[in-house]
Amino acid sequence: MRTCIATEKLTLDDDLVIAGDNAVALARLPEASFDLIYMDPPFNTGRAQLRRTLAVSADPDGAHVGFGGRRYRTSLLSKLAYDDEFGDYLAFLEPRLRRARDLLAADGTLYFHIDYREAHYCKLLLDEVFGREAFLNELIWSYDYGAKPRRRWPAKHDTILVYVRTPGGHHFDCEAVEREPYMAPGLVSAEKAARGKRPTDVWFHTIVPTNGREKTGYPTQKPEGVLRRIVAASSHPGGWCLDPFAGSGTLGAVCRQLGRRFVLIDHNPEAIAVICARLGVTRLPGREARTARARAARA
Secondary structure (H helix, E strand, C coil): CEEEECCCCCCCCCCEEEECCHHHHHHHCCCCCEEEEEECCCCCCCCCCEEEEEEEEECCCCCEECHHHCEEEEEEEEEEECCCCCCCHHHHHHHHHHHHHHHEEEEEEEEEEECCCCHHHHHHHHHHHHCHHHEEEEEEEECCCCCCCCCCCCCCEEEEEEEECCCCCCCCCHHHCCCECCCCHHHCCHHHHHHCECCCCEEECCCCCCCCCCCCCCCCCCCHHHHHHHHHHHCCCCCEEEECCCCCCHHHHHHHHHCCEEEEEECCHHHHHHHHHHHCCCCCCHHHHHHHHHHHHHC
16 A cells, blocks of 8 residues: 555555545546445535526436426535525535546446435436436435434434436446345244344444444544445455545545545645555655644644
8 A cells, every 4th residue: 555645646556545626536547447336525514505406408418307297407506604604505515526427337336425404415416417317326324423413303323325427237236235234133943043134225333433443533433344345245256446535545445345446636735644544654745744844833
């Protein structure tokens, strides 16, 4: 594994940890190279939202069917920000999603991880970029941790939207995914209960325990168990996987366990430091190391 910065020439000759702007790095990676792209962007939490306007127009080839069998299509017409520090959220995501589509192999798959605040807006954007026919699944990752408000149902899930590069031509190995216990084992045969069942599109999985072996201290770290299902199902042994918002480097850790190659990108020097420590790399790229030291000095 080697580390580099986003402005360098990037070749897939070894596992990569790339420090810098993912838009720059994505543009330098070779197209149609990745079995799997996992994107876990900032969730835009706790801020005022955007007002989006949908345009509806008649289209004989449109995906929607209305009254009298007439077909139509929808598209995002405008985005109006109001008092929002992240008011350009979709504009931030769109070029990265378009480039991600280009980077997927013909049988490749994108897993887009988001929370309930932005999932419905991102779904519309992904429909535009990949096409509605490329939508494969909406996965719900359910957990039980943190505060539980008394005036509404506690929000205890994330959404993972799954899109494929080629509708109907994607790789998916259901037998490679770890099975889970039946919730009612007494209702199935002893053989089935012992073997367990394949996960559905609702995943009950704990967050990373504060005292667990996985814990790196990174605030938005995702558990290896969730990524392991994704990597096992949607990449080939020895295939390349990409995470443009790498954070604590969970995708890389899982790829190592499962015999996949990986590219991890993050602009945050602290995240790069966590990834390097987790994956056994002792030295950051020179420029990023200097940036991290300068930020620490200013703090």
